Amino acid sequence: MRLLILFLLSLFAAKSWGQGTSGKWYKGNMHTHSYWSDGDDFPEMIMEWYKSNGYDFIALSDHNTLAAGEKWKQIPSHPFRQRRFKAYLEKYGDDWVTYKTDSAGQISVKLKTFAEYKPLFHEDGRFLIMQAEEISDAYEGKPIHMGAINVEELVEPQGGNSVTEVMQNNLDEVYAQRERTGKPMFPHINHPNFRYAIKLEDMIPLKGERFFEVYNGHPEVHNYGDSTAMGMEELWDKLLIHYIKAGKPLLYGLATDDAHHHGEFRVGLSNPGRGWIMVRAKELTPAALIAAMEKGDFYATTGVELREVAFERKKLRIEVKPEAGVSYTIQFWGADKKADGIEQGGELLKEVKGTAGEYKLRKKDLFVRAKVISSKLKENPYKAGDLETAWIQPVTLQ
Incomplete structure (x- = not known):
C-alpha cells in the first residue's frame, strides 16, 4: 500500500491549474443524502431538484451504502413526509412507484436503485450522476466521515487505532479500489x-x-470553529504549510451542501443549494472532472460566480462574474516559508475591492489561495448573516 500511495502522490503532483488549461465550468455537489440513509426524500425527487436548479453533476453520498439491492422505506406519519410521498407518487405514477400499505395504514415504498433512477436524469454532456458513498467510521465515539466519489463498489468502514489511522485506512481503501478497477475516483x-x-x-x-x-x-458542522477550535480556513492554511514542507501535494477545499432536508427550507436544516463546486473541465465525464480537480482547476462557492481564474507567470488572477448591485472583495491568503503551521498559519497578503484582482507570488511565499466575499446575503444560509463567498484553490511556486 505504501508503494501505491507514493505512486499516487507523484501522479497528483501535477502542474498548477491555469497553465494552458481550457474547458467549461461545470457546477456540482459531492455530498448529499436520500432515503437510502438519513435523508428525507426519494433519489428521483432529489435529482430533479439539482437538475432543475442548474447543476451539471451530482454525487449522491449516503452513509455506508450504495443505492443497490432491495430497500423499503416506511414513510413517517408526519404530514410533511406524507405530502412528499403523495407528490412523488403523482409525479412518477403507479407504474414507477412500488409501495404497500399495512393493516395499520403505514405506507412503505421500495426505493429505486442507482441503476434504475440514473437513466431518468443522465444526459451526455448535460447532466451527470456519479455513484458515491459517505464512509461513516468512528474512533472512541468520534465521528469520522469521508466521501468516496465515483466508486464502483461499497467501501466498508476500515476502522483503526486512532483518528489518523481510521482516516488513512479509508483513504487507502478508496485508492486501492481505484487501482484495482481502473476507474477514476477519489476520497475526501x-x-x-x-x-x-x-x-x-x-x-x-x-x-x-x-x-x-x-x-x-449542515448547521452542526462548525465551519467557523469557536473559542476552543479553529475554523476550516485556518485549518486549511496550517495543513498546507505542513503538507508543502513535507513534499506532499496541495490540499484542496470543497464546498458541499450535505443536504438531508429536501422539502422544507430554512436556517437550522441541512438543505440543498448551500454550497457547491465549479470545475473547469474539457467535458462532463467523471474522468475529466476528477482529473481537473486533482490539478486544482476548480473553486468552491456559496453563490459567487467567477469569470476567470488563472495562475500564470507567478501571478494568481481572479475575475468575478458580477451581479448588478453587488460589490466584491478579493482576498489573497498565504503563508511565509518560515511559518510553522502550529502557532503560525495563513495571513491576509492582499485585499482588492472590485471584480478583478491579482497577486504575484514572492520567493518567500509558501503558497497563496484566494477568497472572494460578496456584499450579497446568502439565501437560506448555513448561518444567519452569511455573505455569498467563493474559495479559490492554493498555488505555489514549488
Missing part, C-alpha cells in the same frame, strides 16, 4: 469539526489526502 474528508472529531494533529500525518470540506452547509 468531510466536515472535520462535526462534533469536533478531527483535529489539525490528526490530519498532518495523512498520506494521499487531497480534498476536504472547507465549507459544509
Whole structure:
C-alpha cells in the first residue's frame, strides 16, 4: 500500500491549474443524502431538484451504502413526509412507484436503485450522476466521515487505532479500489469539526489526502470553529504549510451542501443549494472532472460566480462574474516559508475591492489561495448573516 500511495502522490503532483488549461465550468455537489440513509426524500425527487436548479453533476453520498439491492422505506406519519410521498407518487405514477400499505395504514415504498433512477436524469454532456458513498467510521465515539466519489463498489468502514489511522485506512481503501478497477475516483474528508472529531494533529500525518470540506452547509458542522477550535480556513492554511514542507501535494477545499432536508427550507436544516463546486473541465465525464480537480482547476462557492481564474507567470488572477448591485472583495491568503503551521498559519497578503484582482507570488511565499466575499446575503444560509463567498484553490511556486 505504501508503494501505491507514493505512486499516487507523484501522479497528483501535477502542474498548477491555469497553465494552458481550457474547458467549461461545470457546477456540482459531492455530498448529499436520500432515503437510502438519513435523508428525507426519494433519489428521483432529489435529482430533479439539482437538475432543475442548474447543476451539471451530482454525487449522491449516503452513509455506508450504495443505492443497490432491495430497500423499503416506511414513510413517517408526519404530514410533511406524507405530502412528499403523495407528490412523488403523482409525479412518477403507479407504474414507477412500488409501495404497500399495512393493516395499520403505514405506507412503505421500495426505493429505486442507482441503476434504475440514473437513466431518468443522465444526459451526455448535460447532466451527470456519479455513484458515491459517505464512509461513516468512528474512533472512541468520534465521528469520522469521508466521501468516496465515483466508486464502483461499497467501501466498508476500515476502522483503526486512532483518528489518523481510521482516516488513512479509508483513504487507502478508496485508492486501492481505484487501482484495482481502473476507474477514476477519489476520497475526501468531510466536515472535520462535526462534533469536533478531527483535529489539525490528526490530519498532518495523512498520506494521499487531497480534498476536504472547507465549507459544509449542515448547521452542526462548525465551519467557523469557536473559542476552543479553529475554523476550516485556518485549518486549511496550517495543513498546507505542513503538507508543502513535507513534499506532499496541495490540499484542496470543497464546498458541499450535505443536504438531508429536501422539502422544507430554512436556517437550522441541512438543505440543498448551500454550497457547491465549479470545475473547469474539457467535458462532463467523471474522468475529466476528477482529473481537473486533482490539478486544482476548480473553486468552491456559496453563490459567487467567477469569470476567470488563472495562475500564470507567478501571478494568481481572479475575475468575478458580477451581479448588478453587488460589490466584491478579493482576498489573497498565504503563508511565509518560515511559518510553522502550529502557532503560525495563513495571513491576509492582499485585499482588492472590485471584480478583478491579482497577486504575484514572492520567493518567500509558501503558497497563496484566494477568497472572494460578496456584499450579497446568502439565501437560506448555513448561518444567519452569511455573505455569498467563493474559495479559490492554493498555488505555489514549488
